[in-house]
Amino acid sequence: MNDSKYVIAFLVVILIALTISYFAFIPKTEPDNEHVHDATHSHDPTYVYSDSMTSHFGISDNYSTSDFDPDSYLKAWNFNNLSPEERKRYYRESNLSDNTTLREYWIYASDKKIEVAPGVFFDAWAYNGQVPAPTIRTTEGDRVKIYFMNQGSKPHTLHFHGYHESSMDGSMPHDFVNPGENFTYEFTAEPAGVHLFHCHSTPLKDHIAKGLYGMFIIDPKNPREPANELIMIMNAFDTNYDGENEIYAVNTRAFYYLDHPIKVKKGELVRIYIGNMVENDPINSIHIHGNFFDEYKTGTRNESDAFTDIIELGQGERSMLEMRFPYTGKYMFHAHQSEFADKGWMSMFEVVE
Ligand code: CU
Numbered sequence: 436m437n438d439s440k441y442v443i444a445f446l447v448v449i450l451i452a453l454t455i456s457y458f459a460f461i462p463k464t465e466p467d468n469e470h471v472h473d474a475t476h477s478h479d480p481t482y483v484y485s486d487s488m489t490s491h492f493g494i495s496d497n498y499s500t501s502d503f504d505p506d507s508y509l510k511a512w513n514f515n516n517l518s519p520e521e522r523k524r525y526y527r528e529s530n531l532s533d534n535t536t537l538r539e540y541w542i543y544a545s546d547k548k549i550e551v552a553p554g555v556f557f558d559a560w561a562y563n564g565q566v567p568a569p570t571i572r573t574t575e576g577d578r579v580k581i582y583f584m585n586q587g588s589k590p591h592t593l594h595f596h597g598y599h600e601s602s603m604d605g606s607m608p609h610d611f612v613n614p615g616e617n618f619t620y621e622f623t624a625e626p627a628g629v630h631l632f633h634c635h636s637t638p639l640k641d642h643i644a645k646g647l648y649g650m651f652i653i654d655p656k657n658p659r660e661p662a663n664e665l666i667m668i669m670n671a672f673d674t675n676y677d678g679e680n681e682i683y684a685v686n687t688r689a690f691y692y693l694d695h696p697i698k699v700k701k702g703e704l705v706r707i708y709i710g711n712m713v714e715n716d717p718i719n720s721i722h723i724h725g726n727f728f729d730e731y732k733t734g735t736r737n738e739s740d741a742f743t744d745i746i747e748l749g750q751g752e753r754s755m756l757e758m759r760f761p762y763t764g765k766y767m768f769h770a771h772q773s774e775f776a777d778k779g780w781m782s783m784f785e786v787v788e
């Protein structure tokens with residue numbers, strides 16, 4: 436009996452010792468966000484003074500390469516961002532006898548490392564060395580001729596949305612242009628609208644996810660009202676090849692327009708040509724703060740299909756959005772899939788007088 440008393444007393448002492456050591460040495464736990472708040476605001480003096488929006492969203496570095504300029508991409512078509520001399524190497528236009536225009540393009544595909552977030556590189560396949568490809572823009576009824584050269588390591592094609600003969604579709608195995616080979620695509624641009632072009636080689640998903648896509652705009656014969664026009668392609672990158680995207684963006688570079696807001700004027704007509712080329716996720720969206728817009732689905736009709744502040748786009752779907760900002764200031768626009776926004780598809784307009 437005496438022995439068992441000692442054993443119980445011994446166990447009680449051990450238990451008390453363990454309890455004391457638990458409370459003494461286990462760190463006080465706090466909710467996650469409080470911890471982060473503390474670390475960034477109190478101990479990192481640069482945070483307080485930093486004007487960088489992206490640092491707030493987790494990316495605070497600058498892009499280390501300048502071989503793609505998302506600001507220039509927004510407003511460039513038919514290589515009008517190049518000097519006249521340089522432009523002639525990729526684009527020429529001439530008048531035809533029937534009052535239409537012949538537009539000729541020199542497009543090449545190649546393997547290219549692109550920067551999709553500061554310091555994050557992706558082994559892309561690109562048209563003319565950039566993702567998205569340079570925008571092709573014509574008027575309804577124009578004759579389009581594209582001299583395509585495959586300088587890449589895989590068979591590629593150009594597949595255009597819109598009317599064309601089946602021999603120009605670039606989608607069948609006998610249409611694939613092997614590395615080192617050329618093909619000339621030729622068609623009359625119809626119908627007016629916001630279209631796309633992309634590679635249609637197989638596996639199709641890989642050839643799109645790798646970056647072979649661009650905007651193809653066919654303007655109606657009756658010109659639209661002049662506007663501040665912007666081209667946006669929603670895209671994403673699976674940087675570790677696990678079948679899920681790590682980086683989302685509009686025009687390739689994650690968070691780029693958050694630190695470099697797109698300047699528009701209060702009250703002016705802003706027209707966005709937008710397409711969704713994201714693979715691995717069936718649906719993407721664009722939501723604009725502080726404003727509403729008219730949506731013209733695929734830009735094919737003159738009547739607005741919706742007046743809203745958000746649209747969803749499936750893979751390959753496009754739209755034309757028109758809006759006027761009523762107030763000056765900075766307004767976010769982003770995917771309403773919050774995960775995509777957190778991973779880079781978060782941008783900003785800056786509305787000025
Ligand atoms: Cu391809």
Ligand code: CU
Nearest residue numbers: 596631633751
């Ligand atoms: Cu398509």
